[in-house]
Amino acid sequence: DAKTTQPNSMESNEEEPVHLPCNHSTISGTDYIHWYRQLPSQGPEYVIHGLTSNVNNRMASLAIAEDRKSSTLILHRATLRDAAVYYCILDYNTDKLIFGTGTRLQVFP
Amino acid sequence: SQTIHQWPATLVQPVGSPLSLECTVEGTSNPNLYWYRQAAGRGLQLLFYSVGIGQISSEVPQNLSASRPQDRQFILSSKKLLLSDSGFYLCAWSDGGTGGATQYFGPGTRLLVL
Numbered sequence: 001d002a003k004t005t006q007p008n009s010m011e012s013n014e015e016e017p018v019h020l021p022c023n024h025s026t027i028s029g030t031d032y033i034h035w036y037r038q039l040p041s042q043g044p045e046y047v048i049h050g051l052t053s054n055v056n057n058r059m060a061s062l063a064i065a066e067d068r069k070s071s072t073l074i075l076h077r078a079t080l081r082d083a084a085v086y087y088c089i090l091d092y093n094t095d096k097l098i099f100g101t102g103t104r105l106q107v108f109p
Numbered sequence: 110s111q112t113i114h115q116w117p118a119t120l121v122q123p124v125g126s127p128l129s130l131e132c133t134v135e136g137t138s139n140p141n142l143y144w145y146r147q148a149a150g151r152g153l154q155l156l157f158y159s160v161g162i163g164q165i166s167s168e169v170p171q172n173l174s175a176s177r178p179q180d181r182q183f184i185l186s187s188k189k190l191l192l193s194d195s196g197f198y199l200c201a202w203s204d205g206g207t208g209g210a211t212q213y214f215g216p217g218t219r220l221l222v223l
Contacts, residue, residue, distance in 0.1 A: 099155075
């Protein structure tokens with residue numbers, strides 16, 4: 001199974017952009033790249049996903065490397081409410097998500 | 110719009126007692142359903158998933174079982190709880206498909222086994 005590697009933690013100041021990296025060097029051609037986040041004491045929530053092209057939505061942007069071996073979740077202006085654990089997950093074309101330990105993002109005022 | 114419900118929100122049970130957690134989804138039909146567990150300070154572990162009524166796949170051997178008696182109802186059970194069953198239990202649904210489907214999570218049940 002293709003796995004992802006993320007830093008354990010990152011910090012940001014409010015109103016600044018945040019770039020959360022994810023390495024997935026063994027990704028296969030049909031694996032989607034998903035990002036979810038989990039706020040304290042809540043279930044995960046969907047952030048964004050993509051296959052090959054960069055994606056934008058109201059929450060974030062997803063930049064996917066040309067070789068697809070890495071991706072970056074971009075929060076354009078971090079707020080205190082963005083403090084959460086962010087999970088980068090590969091979907092093995094089976095609709096089953098395998099969560100890793102994610103990146104804990106701290107946002108300082 | 111679709112909503113997902115889980116109950117109870119919190120539960121404290123003695124070791125050896127039975128367990129029944131319920132999850133229901135509204136506003137969609139024939140969803141894929143999932144049970145996850147998150148131990149304290151850990152990531153989410155997929156326990157069971159279901160693509161239809163009566164169809165359950167177990168991802169890890171354990172003390173728990175799951176059932177799907179109705180299209181939008183998913184139940185997690187145990188006959189005898191262990192201390193190691195403590196954790197945050199999350200139900201999720203998706204509209205299926207191969208690849209790219211978004212999963213939507215419920216509010217979760219915090220279970221403490223004493």
